[in-house]
Amino acid sequence: MIALDANGADRGAATVAEGGRSSGVPVRIFGPAAEIGAGADAVDAPVAITNEDEPARAVRARPDASLVQAAKAVAAGDCSAVVSAGPTGALMAASLFHLKRMKGVHRPAAAVLLPVPGRPTLLLDSGANVDVRSEYLVQWAYMGAMYMESVYGVERPRVGLLSNGSEAKKGTPEVVEANERLTGGQLNFVGNVEGGDIASPEIDVVVTDGFTGNVALKAVEGTAKVVTGALRDAVKSNPATLVGGLLLARRLGRMRRELSQDEVGGGIMLGLRGVAVAAHGDATAVGIANAVRLAQRAVDERTVERTEQALRAAGVLRSSEAAVSVASRDD
Amino acid sequence: MIALDANGADRGAATVAEGGRSSGVPVRIFGPAAEIGAGADAVDAPVAITNEDEPARAVRARPDASLVQAAKAVAAGDCSAVVSAGPTGALMAASLFHLKRMKGVHRPAAAVLLPVPGRPTLLLDSGANVDVRSEYLVQWAYMGAMYMESVYGVERPRVGLLSNGSEAKKGTPEVVEANERLTGGQLNFVGNVEGGDIASPEIDVVVTDGFTGNVALKAVEGTAKVVTGALRDAVKSNPATLVGGLLLARRLGRMRRELSQDEVGGGIMLGLRGVAVAAHGDATAVGIANAVRLAQRAVDERTVERTEQALRAAGVLRSSEAAVSVASRDD
Numbered sequence: 001m002i003a004l005d006a007n008g009a010d011r012g013a014a015t016v017a018e019g020g021r022s023s024g025v026p027v028r029i030f031g032p033a034a035e036i037g038a039g040a041d042a043v044d045a046p047v048a049i050t051n052e053d054e055p056a057r058a059v060r061a062r063p064d065a066s067l068v069q070a071a072k073a074v075a076a077g078d079c080s081a082v083v084s085a086g087p088t089g090a091l092m093a094a095s096l097f098h099l100k101r102m103k104g105v106h107r108p109a110a111a112v113l114l115p116v117p118g119r120p121t122l123l124l125d126s127g128a129n130v131d132v133r134s135e136y137l138v139q140w141a142y143m144g145a146m147y148m149e150s151v152y153g154v155e156r157p158r159v160g161l162l163s164n165g166s167e168a169k170k171g172t173p174e175v176v177e178a179n180e181r182l183t184g185g186q187l188n189f190v191g192n193v194e195g196g197d198i199a200s201p202e203i204d205v206v207v208t209d210g211f212t213g214n215v216a217l218k219a220v221e222g223t224a225k226v227v228t229g230a231l232r233d234a235v236k237s238n239p240a241t242l243v244g245g246l247l248l249a250r251r252l253g254r255m256r257r258e259l260s261q262d263e264v265g266g267g268i269m270l271g272l273r274g275v276a277v278a279a280h281g282d283a284t285a286v287g288i289a290n291a292v293r294l295a296q297r298a299v300d301e302r303t304v305e306r307t308e309q310a311l312r313a314a315g316v317l318r319s320s321e322a323a324v325s326v327a328s329r330d331d
Numbered sequence: 332m333i334a335l336d337a338n339g340a341d342r343g344a345a346t347v348a349e350g351g352r353s354s355g356v357p358v359r360i361f362g363p364a365a366e367i368g369a370g371a372d373a374v375d376a377p378v379a380i381t382n383e384d385e386p387a388r389a390v391r392a393r394p395d396a397s398l399v400q401a402a403k404a405v406a407a408g409d410c411s412a413v414v415s416a417g418p419t420g421a422l423m424a425a426s427l428f429h430l431k432r433m434k435g436v437h438r439p440a441a442a443v444l445l446p447v448p449g450r451p452t453l454l455l456d457s458g459a460n461v462d463v464r465s466e467y468l469v470q471w472a473y474m475g476a477m478y479m480e481s482v483y484g485v486e487r488p489r490v491g492l493l494s495n496g497s498e499a500k501k502g503t504p505e506v507v508e509a510n511e512r513l514t515g516g517q518l519n520f521v522g523n524v525e526g527g528d529i530a531s532p533e534i535d536v537v538v539t540d541g542f543t544g545n546v547a548l549k550a551v552e553g554t555a556k557v558v559t560g561a562l563r564d565a566v567k568s569n570p571a572t573l574v575g576g577l578l579l580a581r582r583l584g585r586m587r588r589e590l591s592q593d594e595v596g597g598g599i600m601l602g603l604r605g606v607a608v609a610a611h612g613d614a615t616a617v618g619i620a621n622a623v624r625l626a627q628r629a630v631d632e633r634t635v636e637r638t639e640q641a642l643r644a645a646g647v648l649r650s651s652e653a654a655v656s657v658a659s660r661d662d
Binding site (some may be wrong): 007014116117127130131163164165171172176195196197198199200208210211212214215216217218219220221222223224225227228229230231234235237240241243244246247248251254255258267304 | 558560
């Protein structure tokens with residue numbers, strides 16, 4: 001059973017509820033009853049946390065908020081994962097507060113699958129941690145690789161470290177140090193990659209700080225939108241181009257779907273003791289359904305436990321905590 | 332007369348020479364005579380600086396390198412600007428060494444016009460300065476605005492500060508501080524902008540550190556390439572789509588040109604006492620010609636002097652140096 005927060009989504013709670021119910025996965029929906037409907041799968045929780053709120057403070061101050069109730073349902077063992085299309089910062093705060101950080105992990109990261117044609121690329125951190133240390137980047141590299149392996153079946157995922165040049169010495173001191181630590185490790189580490197590699201099918205996991213990651217993610221999304229918009233204008237420019245567009249319609253539709261956030265379902269918070277998925281803020285019901293399925297898949301594939309094992313095997317857990325076993329909550 | 336470095340370009344010195352000669356602007360070409368040809372406009376300078384070299388060291392160690400000779404020709408007053416398609420770091424180093432930093436400027440920045448459809452956006456720093464302080468960002472905001480005003484005739488350019496959220500409190504400490512300093516200043520400052528705004532026609536100047544700027548620039552370029560590649564595949568998929576592509580060919584061609592680096596000519600180093608333009612590494616002859624014309628326009632529009640005046644008027648020059656007058660070399 002997935003705990004689904006219906007508040008904070010751009011298209012409203014009814015759309016979230018519709019997405020949850022159509023996902024084919026058992027869900028419990030937390031939101032305003034008037035919009036999400038009644039039933040065994042609905043919990044009336046009208047209080048929301050918005051983008052204007054300071055995430056950690058709001059999560060502490062509003063135990064009745066739908067998001068907090070959803071996270072608590074996971075902590076209590078009633079649900080196996082939490083999904084929200086509300087503010088990502090609030091989801092991270094509620095997850096840290098109730099699902100808890102994995103022992104030995106410095107900072108959980110937000111990971112998103114980029115909506116690019118062909119083989120998808122995972123980007124992390126996509127915005128949760130503005131300031132990073134090289135140890136964070138190293139852990140995220142392993143977390144991202146295990147996620148792609150467990151949930152998407154990618155064998156030996158190719159992991160790159162985002163920098164302003166492919167040479168090992170390029171980048172901030174944190175990036176240079178992380179590159180040194182990852183080189184020769186257990187990962188299929190390809191070294192530094194550049195912004196142009198993000199949308200390329202050559203890389204499976206791109207690791208970066210949350211500031212750069214957020215900018216890069218939105219730059220990719222924004223550019224795809226601008227280019228497809230220019231294409232739409234080109235099609236509409238005269239009768240001949242309209243016919244051309246019609247002949248291409250099916251293929252262009254597929255391309256648009258591949259570029260759509262709805263396809264990838266959402267981001268996932270890695271490094272927690274449970275599964276938390278952030279659906280895109282303006283996700284349609286289809287996008288919400290995909291986010292719910294993604295959460296269920298992470299639960300089924302025991303991503304949390306396998307991530308912890310991978311970090312331990314690589315010897316990159318925080319040393320003071322590495323000896324303490326992690327009790328995974330969601331299986 | 333523009334000093335054109337023919338070494339270091341992906342397509343070879345002959346392409347650079349061809350671009351220079353076809354630009355309609357008087358050029359002096361520095362490169363291997365065997366490839367650039369002979370004549371009054373050619374200086375035999377076979378020694379190159381490559382991507383493998385440490386820029387500052389190579390510039391100092393090889394006074395006979397074509398790039399260094401080109402920069403020296405500007406310093407000596409024989410030429411009015413330097414253009415190179417070689418390593419940007421080497422161009423910056425040679426410019427700092429021979430053209431010199433503008434008095435009162437903390438760090439010169441590399442600025443590029445993004446190849447997006449519609450009204451173009453200037454991004455700076457695109458990779459010259461990985462570590463920044465808020466004072467650098469503030470100066471770059473003024474430099475970028477004056478460049479768009481002087482060279483592209485944009486009135487009251489809208490300047491945004493790149494961050495991981497549009498709220499003033501979002502971002503690294505440097506970004507938050509720069510936002511405070513720019514708010515209420517003389518610029519048309521729109522506050523923080525996000526990665527998705529880079530490719531948008533709503534912003535004229537996007538200011539960021541060189542690490543994030545490099546990643547964002549390449550992410551935009553890479554995504555445009557991936558999307559147009561997917562479009563090409565769509566057109567080629569069957570006879571009907573081929574006909575559709577033919578009907579759209581003229582419009583798609585225009586779109587491709589708008590997305591091409593060749594159109595924008597190149598990046599410019601701002602904050603120097605002279606004009607230095609970095610053509611794209613894989614520029615065609617057309618791209619080189621546009622880079623040469625861009626350099627000439629910056630000279631004609633007295634961008635260097637006007638930038639210094641704008642920084643002085645805004646009171647953002649380094650205080651210890653602000654009183655010292657700047658002798659502009661290139662007019």
